[in-house]
Amino acid sequence: MPLLSVEHLDVTYGAIRAVRDVSLSVEPGEIVAILGANGAGKSSTLNAIMGLAPKTGGRVVFDGDEVQGLGPERIVRRGMTLTPEGRRIFPKLTVEENLTLGAIPLRDRSHAAGLRAGMFERFPILRQRRAQAAGTLSGGEQQQLAIARSLMCEPRLLMLDEPSLGLAPRFVDLIFDLLVALRGDGVTILLVEQNVDRTLSIGDRGYVLASGELRLSGSADDLRRSTGVERAYLGIGAD
Amino acid sequence: MDLVAQQFINALSLGGIYALLALGLAIVFSVMGMVNWAHGEIMTLSGYAMWMVTSQLHAPIVVTFLVAVGTGLVAALAMERIAFRPVRGSSQVTMMFTSFALSITLQVIFQDLISPRPRGVQLPAALSQVIPVFGLRIGIIQVTAFILVLLSLGLLTLFLRRTTIGISMRAASEDFVVARLMGIRADAVIAVAFAISGILAGVAGFLWVAQHGSVQPTTGLTPVIKAFIAAVFGGFGSLPGAVLGGFVLGFIEIMLQAWLPQAALPYTDALSVGIVILILLWRPNGLLGTVTDRA
Numbered sequence: 386m387p388l389l390s391v392e393h394l395d396v397t398y399g400a401i402r403a404v405r406d407v408s409l410s411v412e413p414g415e416i417v418a419i420l421g422a423n424g425a426g427k428s429s430t431l432n433a434i435m436g437l438a439p440k441t442g443g444r445v446v447f448d449g450d451e452v453q454g455l456g457p458e459r460i461v462r463r464g465m466t467l468t469p470e471g472r473r474i475f476p477k478l479t480v481e482e483n484l485t486l487g488a489i490p491l492r493d494r495s496h497a498a499g500l501r502a503g504m505f506e507r508f509p510i511l512r513q514r515r516a517q518a519a520g521t522l523s524g525g526e527q528q529q530l531a532i533a534r535s536l537m538c539e540p541r542l543l544m545l546d547e548p549s550l551g552l553a554p555r556f557v558d559l560i561f562d563l564l565v566a567l568r569g570d571g572v573t574i575l576l577v578e579q580n581v582d583r584t585l586s587i588g589d590r591g592y593v594l595a596s597g598e599l600r601l602s603g604s605a606d607d608l609r610r611s612t613g614v615e616r617a618y619l620g621i622g623a624d
Numbered sequence: 625m626d627l628v629a630q631q632f633i634n635a636l637s638l639g640g641i642y643a644l645l646a647l648g649l650a651i652v653f654s655v656m657g658m659v660n661w662a663h664g665e666i667m668t669l670s671g672y673a674m675w676m677v678t679s680q681l682h683a684p685i686v687v688t689f690l691v692a693v694g695t696g697l698v699a700a701l702a703m704e705r706i707a708f709r710p711v712r713g714s715s716q717v718t719m720m721f722t723s724f725a726l727s728i729t730l731q732v733i734f735q736d737l738i739s740p741r742p743r744g745v746q747l748p749a750a751l752s753q754v755i756p757v758f759g760l761r762i763g764i765i766q767v768t769a770f771i772l773v774l775l776s777l778g779l780l781t782l783f784l785r786r787t788t789i790g791i792s793m794r795a796a797s798e799d800f801v802v803a804r805l806m807g808i809r810a811d812a813v814i815a816v817a818f819a820i821s822g823i824l825a826g827v828a829g830f831l832w833v834a835q836h837g838s839v840q841p842t843t844g845l846t847p848v849i850k851a852f853i854a855a856v857f858g859g860f861g862s863l864p865g866a867v868l869g870g871f872v873l874g875f876i877e878i879m880l881q882a883w884l885p886q887a888a889l890p891y892t893d894a895l896s897v898g899i900v901i902l903i904l905l906w907r908p909n910g911l912l913g914t915v916t917d918r919a
Contacts, residue, residue: 435805437801437804437805456804456810457801457804457805458804458805458806458807458808458809458810461805461806461807462807466805467805469802469805473799473801473802475794475795475798475799475802475803476798477794477798478791478794478795478798482791482794482795485788485791486788486791486792486795486803486806486808487806489788489792489806489807489808490806490807494788534806538806538807
């Protein structure tokens with residue numbers, strides 16, 4: 386049974402249909418990528434799954450249960466979360482406070498301190514900066530904080546929206562290595578990324594969106610060999 | 625010198641009340657994007673509760689204080705649940721008119737059910753005495769006011785820094801959407817914001833009514849307008865700004881009252897607001913203002 390299954394998803398903002406009839410699934414332990422050009426509907430898809438964007442059609446089933454009509458604060462308690470585009474850390478709060486908030490969805494918050502210690506182990510820079518306002522961190526450090534904050538609720542499915550966007554190369558390496566390590570720890574990952582080559586090199590499978598519709602899907606190896614990905618980015622559409 | 629020190633205490637006392645009210649407005653605004661114009665009526669309700677327990681039950685002063693604060697808390701929570709939750713997420717104009725309507729409705733209810741005329745609130749005579757401190761004559765009520773204001777600000781700071789719900793509220797005021805993504809419940813954060821604003825308005829109402837000795841349907845009107853000016857002046861959206869704005873406005877008013885010639889006294893408010901406008905021309909976002917994207 387897939388951990389996440391999205392069936393015939395539509396997302397509409399006013400008169401604009403951002404996503405039309407998109408279906409996809411994520412199996413436990415996979416890294417699945419959603420690829421496509423700007424405005425293809427990738428972020429809208431993730432946001433709709435998480436309850437942040439209006440689902441106007443279709444179903445989202447997580448771990449066998451439909452999450453239809455739930456707000457993000459309820460969906461996150463089911464065990465999936467999103468590291469949003471642009472990091473969206475709380476800039477005036479300290480690093481430590483940002484992490485504390487990440488643990489709110491946990492049923493039992495008594496081991497939140499232990500989880501935080503684990504994050505400091507995994508992201509040593511955050512330990513150094515723990516008492517600093519998060520807004521004073523560099524872009525790469527903020528992205529580490531955003532991911533660590535997401536991990537504080539021990540998600541079974543972690544969705545990430547453009548985690549490497551705008552980062553210095555050494556941070557891009559760090560983020561992709563981290564995703565591989567997380568999969569090793571049993572976290573399933575659904576990833577939206579502009580960096581197609583890197584994403585397909587670590588990913589198991591991928592979906593390609595163009596103009597809000599699903600154009601192509603397959604294993605990461607097949608997608609790398611296909612010309613359809615480039616065609617989707619150029620807006621020609623796959624055949 | 626004597627006079628300066630006494631006016632200084634008066635300014636701290638009046639500014640403290642403005643600060644508490646401005647803080648209440650700012651906290652609700654920071655999580656909901658709404659200015660609650662009915663905030664003053666929470667004060668008025670606390671005042672009427674004081675009138676009832678003092679005139680009917682001859683309650684001791686501590687009980688009167690607790691009743692005032694409790695009334696503020698309950699009134700604010702009821703307002704949120706009954707009037708503001710249905711319009712949450714609506715346009716700013718809709719929320720503004722809702723709070724205006726609530727404010728005027730409550731004032732009319734006070735007029736019709738209680739009285740359009742002031743009701744006297746008798747507090748122990750000890751409160752209105754003056755005590756000599758280092759040769760100065762200091763009013764007990766002014767000192768009490770300042771201590772209560774400091775205590776409220778201290779407790780609120782602890783709450784916002786040390787508790788998970790307090791940290792959640794600060795997060796929600798920075799980015800409400802991502803706060804929900806963290807599992808923070810919108811209903812809870814907004815209810816707590818109103819609860820805090822109600823407690824602060826209850827404390828402010830207690831001090832205001834204790835100093836004026838009476839409560840009437842429009843008791844909350846002037847203070848809430850002053851508090852709004854203070855919050856804008858300090859930098860809307862900034863909680864320290866609201867506190868600073870409240871104290872500075874209190875100082876400006878007291879200083880004008882103390883040193884303006886007799887003939888100019890009716891223009892105290894016009895002059896104090898004029899000074900605020902001048903300062904805002906120099907700092908358009910307020911004293912500690914950062915631009916908020918809700919504003």
